[in-house]
Amino acid sequence: MPAYHRLGEVPRKRHTVFRRPDGGLYHEHVMGSRGFSGPESLLYHHRAPTSVKSTSLRKRLEWRIEPDPTLRMRHFRLGRLPAPAKSILDRTPILFNRDAAMSHVVFETTPDFFFRNAEGDELAFVSRGRGVLETQFGELSYRDGDYLVIPRGIMHRYRPEQSTRLVTIESGGSIRPPNRYLNEVGQFLEHSPYCERDVRRPERLDVHDETGEFRLVVKQNNVLTDIVLDHHPWDVVGWDGCYYPWALSIRDFEPIVGSLHQPPPVHQTFQSDNFVVCSFVPRPFDFRPDAVPVPYNHSNVHSDEVIYYANSEFMSRKDIEFESLTLHPGGLPHGPHPGRVEASLGAKRTEELAVMLDTFHPLHVAEGATAVEDLEYGQSWLNH
Numbered sequence: 001m002p003a004y005h006r007l008g009e010v011p012r013k014r015h016t017v018f019r020r021p022d023g024g025l026y027h028e029h030v031m032g033s034r035g036f037s038g039p040e041s042l043l044y045h046h047r048a049p050t051s052v053k054s055t056s057l058r059k060r061l062e063w064r065i066e067p068d069p070t071l072r073m074r075h076f077r078l079g080r081l082p083a084p085a086k087s088i089l090d091r092t093p094i095l096f097n098r099d100a101a102m103s104h105v106v107f108e109t110t111p112d113f114f115f116r117n118a119e120g121d122e123l124a125f126v127s128r129g130r131g132v133l134e135t136q137f138g139e140l141s142y143r144d145g146d147y148l149v150i151p152r153g154i155m156h157r158y159r160p161e162q163s164t165r166l167v168t169i170e171s172g173g174s175i176r177p178p179n180r181y182l183n184e185v186g187q188f189l190e191h192s193p194y195c196e197r198d199v200r201r202p203e204r205l206d207v208h209d210e211t212g213e214f215r216l217v218v219k220q221n222n223v224l225t226d227i228v229l230d231h232h233p234w235d236v237v238g239w240d241g242c243y244y245p246w247a248l249s250i251r252d253f254e255p256i257v258g259s260l261h262q263p264p265p266v267h268q269t270f271q272s273d274n275f276v277v278c279s280f281v282p283r284p285f286d287f288r289p290d291a292v293p294v295p296y297n298h299s300n301v302h303s304d305e306v307i308y309y310a311n312s313e314f315m316s317r318k319d320i321e322f323e324s325l326t327l328h329p330g331g332l333p334h335g336p337h338p339g340r341v342e343a344s345l346g347a348k349r350t351e352e353l354a355v356m357l358d359t360f361h362p363l364h365v366a367e368g369a370t371a372v373e374d375l376e377y378g379q380s381w382l383n384h
Helices: 340-344 367-372
Strands: 005-008 027-032 040-045 052-060 074-077 092-096 100-107 114-117 121-128 130-135 138-143 146-150 156-160 164-171 211-220 223-231 236-241 246-249 268-272 275-280 304-309 324-328 354-359
Touching: 074 367, 092 367, 100 354, 130 146, 138 146, 138 246, 146 268
Parallel strands: 114 211
Antiparallel strands: 005 236, 027 040, 040 236, 052 223, 074 324, 092 100, 100 164, 114 156, 121 146, 121 164, 130 138, 130 156, 146 246, 211 223, 268 275, 275 354, 304 324, 304 354
16 A cells, blocks of 8 residues: 555654663664565564574465366355364365465364465455454454555564455565555545545554564465564554555455446556456446346456455356356356346346456466366356
C-alpha cells in the first residue's frame, strides 16, 4: 500500500539517536523493496533483529504436478478437503506457475511459531473465520470476506478466534492496487471501486520486550527453515513508512455496473506481475431492458481463468457449492452453462461472491487438488 502510515514511537528524524528508558539504544531496521528504490518502512526494535541462536532445515517444499496434464475445464470442491490442518503451513497446493501459487488451508489454533515468506508476497482471502493477524507492524483484525495483503518478508502469525478458512495466493511480484485506479502520487481516483477509507492498516502494537527462545519459520527457495531467536519478535516500539500489511473487505468493493454487461476488468481488485485478482460481489444486473446479464462466450487467449466461489451462487454457473473452484484454461473458450442465459433475462440482481485469479501464463494443477475434482465438469456444457 503506497500511503504513508505510522504507529508507536519514532524519533523526529531518521537515523538519529533514539534511546530506551534504560538508556540503551533502540535498534533501527529498514525493511524495503527493490534495493531501497521501492516502498519501505523504518522500524525500531528493543533488540537486534539479527540475534539468531540457531537455524535448521524444517522441510523442502515440493508442489507436484498432477500426472495427467490433458487440457480440459476443471472444477474442484475445496470445501471437501480434509480439515483442519495442524498449522498454517499445512496448506494444500491447488494451482501454480512461475508467477503465482494458490493453496487452501483450514486452521483453528494459534501456532507456536512465527512465519516469514521471504520469496513472495501473500494475498489471503478469508472465506470463513475471524481472528487477528499478528505482525511486527502491529495487529490486524480479520473476518469473513477479508483480503489480507502480507508483503514479502513481513513476519506474521494468525491468531484465530473461530475456525478460519483461507485461500492464499503467493506472488513473486508485489501485490498492489491496479495502476489505473491511482493518480501520480498514489492516491485512489474517484472512479476506483475502493479507496483509502476502505483499507485497514495495523491497528495497535503489542510490544514484547522478552528474552528466551522463540521459533520463526522462514520460507525461501522452496525450503522451510526453522530459526530460533533469542527474543520475542514483537519487540517493535514504533515504525513508519509505506511497507506494511493491510486488509480490504470484499464487501467494501463497490461494483461498477452498466446498462449492458461489463467485462471482467471492472471487477479488478489487485494486480501483480503477470496476474490480476478480481472480486465478484452482490450488485444490480445490467439495466437495459434487452440486456443479457450473463457473460458471453469468450476466449481470453492470454489467460487462465480461476474462480473461487465464496458462496453457492454465480450467474453463469450451475452445480457449484461454497468453496468450489473452477479453472478455465486459456486454450479453450468458456462461457455460461446451458440454461443460464435464458434464466438471467429480466433478472434484477445477483448475490454472488467470488474471487477470480487471471494468470497470463498457464497454470499447473497440483496433485493434492485432484482428490476433490468434479470429473464430469468438462462435459457439463453438453446439455443444450
